[in-house]
Amino acid sequence: MSLAVIHTRAQLGIEAPAVTVEVHLSGGLPSMSIVGLPETAVKESRERVRSALITAGFDFPQRRITINLAPADLPKEGGRYDLAIAVGILLASGQLKRWKGSEATEMIGELALSGAVRPVRGVLPAAVAAGRSGRSLIVALDNAAEAVMAQRTEVFAVGHLLELVAHLTGKQRLEPVLGSLSVTPVEEGPDLADVKGQLQARRALEVAAAGGHNLLFSGPPGSGKSMLAARLPGLLPPLETEQQLEVAAICSVAGHDVRPACHGVRSFRAPHHTASAIALVGGGSHPRPGEISLAHQGVLFLDELPEYPRRVLEVLREPLETGEILISRAARQTRYPARFQLVAAMNPCPCGYHDDGTDRCICTPDQIRRYQQKISGPLLDRIDLQLQVPALPPEALLQPDQPGESSARVRQRVVAAHVRQLERQGCMNRELGGRDLEAYCALDDATRALLVRVMKQTQLSARACHRLLRVARTLADLAGEERVGQEQLLEALAFRGLAGADCD
Incomplete structure (x- = not known):
């Protein structure tokens, strides 16, 4: 056989389009060329695959090898195609016989020079897509726990190229990876009962959680704005199954831990005010998800809101309305979901003490106006709840502990409100x-x-x-x-x- 076809998956945002690896051997001077819009890392797989095959004890064909990654108009990046290319060469050269179910098998993995199979990013979306196509998926051992979170996909994990060949030839069959191997539960977040006083702010948090509304806290330093914001994820109900997979897919593509999302935990992202617009919305030559996508179905907290450059804040306006971000490049467009709750905190003036009932403020009216005007009217329009958070008086702050309502108790009311909304209109009130x-x-x-x-x-x-x-x-x-x-x-x-x- 001089032609072999192997199935694998590319990465395009949180999508995993199917890619067919076609390997053809022909006469001529020994060479190996890869076509199909490969990026630099894909072209370098020639050397990785050659060394891995020789190290594993296989013959590298001294013929003209042409590898086509179809479809040809889809950009290919990374080392995720190494495993499929190596198996294709073994098939085309006759060192490996076509196995039963080859058309129903996909494989993803990067090869080390020793033949070891290394993990890659974006395995979870590939596992979900493979399951929808009715195919099994072969991945690296370190990707197995993530891949089985796709639930309905049969996953096999290999640590070395020789293990894969033994599995495909039937000499030593691998057992499918079980979901119980995946993860351990994550810890609970901070509790609302730890917050002293601030009854109106606590009520605003409950309302924001119940309807998915955006929230702005304004008040002097030390009034508890950041403490309150950090407790919003604990008031939200756990992610549903489809939401878990979508959020986990974003984490997988970004190279982050997928375990919290797969246990239903809402994300809480708090970028520093020096973050760029690309850091917030995503981008780069190979578009990666930004903070707003990593906060999908969770909370994006912007502390010291006026300290962010105005052009950075303005990029939030469209995602706040649409719930997604489209990153356009010359060769392609990448769409990431970004349905997040914005929670922001700010001081009323540069020194922070304007209108707090004392004479500590040293800012002029012009300084206060310029500071507050750093946030545009259209952005403020998109923030549903805008609340003043006063500083606690000393007697309230130093009072012995009298815990307020816990996050768990407030969450019960929030969940009940969510149920009413979904039964009545099929979506959250914010939508x-x-x-x-x-x-x-x-x-x-x-x-x-x-x-x-x-x-x-x-x-x-x-x-x-x-x-x-x-x-x-x-x-x-x-x-x-x-x-x-x-x-x-x-x-x-x-x-x-x-x-x-x-x-x-």
Whole structure:
């Protein structure tokens, strides 16, 4: 046989498109060429595969070897094709006979010069895609625990090329990797019971968790803004199965630990304010997921919000609306999901003590205005809850422990609100729009008149009005109410800093 075909998977965002490795041997001067839009790391597989085959005791064919990675218009990168190329050469040269079920087998792995099989990134999306195609997947030992998280895919793990050949020839068959080999449970996050006082901020966290709303805390240093934000993931219900796989796929592509996502744990990402726009949204010559995608179905916390460059903050506007980010390059486009909850914290002025009831603030009105204007109006429009967090008085801070409600208890109410939303409309309140918003956030005449007065007085934008209605709908869900009433609307106004705007 001078032609062999092996199946494998590429990596394109969190997708794993099928790739066919075609190996052809012909007469002519000994050479080895790889075609099909390979990147540098793929071209270098020639030397890795040659050395691995010779070290493992196989003959490297002294013929003209042509390797085609199809489809030819899909860019190929990394060393993930090494294993498929090596097996293809063995098949084409007759050193390995075609095995039963070869068409239903895919393989991914990088080869060391010794013939050892090394792990690669992005195995979980490949395992999911292989299972959907009805094929088994062969991976490196170090990728096995991740690959079996695809659940319905038969996974075999190999540590060396010789093990793979023995398995394919039937001399020493490998047993499928079991899911029980995968992971150990992760620890619980910080508890809301540790927070002293701040009843309104705790309530805002509950509302944000119940409806998936974005949240901004403003207050002096040490008032507990970061402490409160870190407890939001603990109020959210665990990820569902499809969400787990999607979040774990992003972690896999980024080279991060997939275990927390596969146990339903929501991510909490807190990039430093020196992060670039690419670090937030993703990018690079080979587009990688950024912080907003790593926070998918979780929380993105931006501390010291005005300290971020304005152009960096502005890139968040579109993902906050669409729940995804499209990274365009000359050769391709890569789409990553980015449905996250934004939680931000800021000081009211450069020194941090403006309007805190003391005379400590040393900032001029012009400095305060410039500081606050670092955050654009369109971005603020997309933040549903905007809350002042005052510093605790000393007597409250030093009072002996009197724990408040725990995260577990608040989570029960949040889960109940989630259930109401999904049963009623099939999505979270933050995703309501168009006719659904009119249908599920309908107001009676008196409540509608109140909202009209507020909009005229404060000149609220249409987007801000819709977000106000979504928050009111969440408050009604937490209260178990079928309709949004004046009580919920007034509380939603208070959470947006408009408590005094309901005058006649």
